[in-house]
Amino acid sequence: MTTDAAAPAALSTRLRAALGDGGVQVDPDVTSGYSRDMMPLAPFGTPFAVVFPETAEQVQEVVRACAEHGVPIVPRGAGSGLSGAANAIDGCVVLVTTRMNRILEVDADNRLAVVEPGVVNLDLRTAVEKHGLFYPPDPSSYDWCTIGGNLSTNAGGLCCVKYGVTTDSVLGIEVVLADGELLRTGRRTVKGVAGYDLTKLFVGSEGTLGVITQATLALRPLPQAPGTLVAAFGAVGAAGEAVTRVVRAGLVPSLMEIMDSVSIAAVEAHLKTELGAGKGAAALLICQSDSGGEAARAELAAIERICGEAGAELVHTTFDPAEGGMLLTARRAVLMALEVYGAWLTDDVCVPRTRIAELIVACERISAEVGLRVAVVGHAGDGNMHPTIVYDPTSADEFARARRAFDDILAAGVALGGTVTGEHGIGKVKREWLAREIGPVGVRAHRAIKSALDPAGLFNPGSMFALDPS
């Protein structure tokens, strides 16, 4: 896009007129806090301004003003992303949605909620729970990431094995397009097939097609308190075999997570407790069933039997919420536990569920090759693994080796028939990997959609695709 030379002063005046002084920040000490997300490898620039609209009309004003001055917009929720998708580029306006944080409606009879994009995931979950309802998407960052960010990354989480990813819970959205017009997509009904599925197009588009200003979300009845099973394996292959057999048996737990030996050791040291894995466990599976009563008991008993047959050295099932909660806390604590050893760089790769063990073995090889600790933790139920590399952020050499490990893990995942991202997205860190995965025709189709909806490249340029199409 071509930037108007007089843009900064004139645009600043216009933005202040639309949003008020409190809605526009140009102080570099403040704006630098909005220049990047949580992915250390992704490039980032210096924004010209950061704006905090409170209404869709204000978003429209910002979009129109930026379009006229040729200044790109990077939409942003909480900045918890792990792909650099919300990273600023030089001279852009970062549009932060956190002040658009109202839950506009909970329609319990039709099991839906209408929300603004800045609502924090956990706040929505808590609000609908009061109506006996459940919003399933549960990224581990759920206590600070926003619904707008979740939609734009098509976020996953721990419960995807049973309830799917974010897109499976979205009925419709309201989005401000590059010309400032408001597009409403989707429906409030359970079914509906009118027209192209534009809702699904925007979900996962990483802020490259427009700014989501409202979402209509499908809710489910609140599940029963879960029962929890933990199984320890002496060999990674046996844990992988157990996952395969659970899937083959047609069992659908509400959660099935895997931790490798590096993750187990880190969490045990961090929490100063034993996870019941016994000494030298190579992998731990944590499963839950939220089917309730006898159904849950039967489901977990079947998984217990399968784990035993696959070679588990220890299997334990509990219906005590405190004990189950403790095991889940341990799973969620992996990244924090790794901070004792250095900075973490978490990868995101999804492989067929039959090949999880091979990915973990590949990560062990890569760890030895680069000489850095790699902990593998992930959503075994859907094959989405997060190998996490630990490095010393003050060492350029270790940083370079961490970057190499990051790419080698993606290559290993692809070689196993996987995809380069299961939930974190492409952002500014995996653009080349997207091109490799979808091929030239796929890239052309993506670019055609982008230029149809955003011909001047106003939204999040450089995310998902390189700026230069050549």
Ligand SMILES: Cc1cc2nc3c(=O)[nH]c(=O)nc-3n(C[C@H](O)[C@H](O)[C@H](O)COP(=O)(O)OP(=O)(O)OC[C@H]3O[C@@H](n4cnc5c(N)ncnc54)[C@H](O)[C@@H]3O)c2cc1C
């Ligand atoms: C500790 C930790 C654990 C995590 N666990 C998970 C996990 O289990 N599963 C998972 O999927 N992710 C996980 N993440 C990644 C991250 O939390 C998710 O990607 C989340 O969806 C990002 O939400 P956000 O509000 O922080 O969005 P941001 O990071 O601010 O933005 C993400 C993307 O959405 C775009 N965007 C944001 N709001 C809008 C809007 N209103 N309109 C258009 N575009 C918009 C941005 O431009 C950017 O492209 C984790 C991150 C951390 C730090």
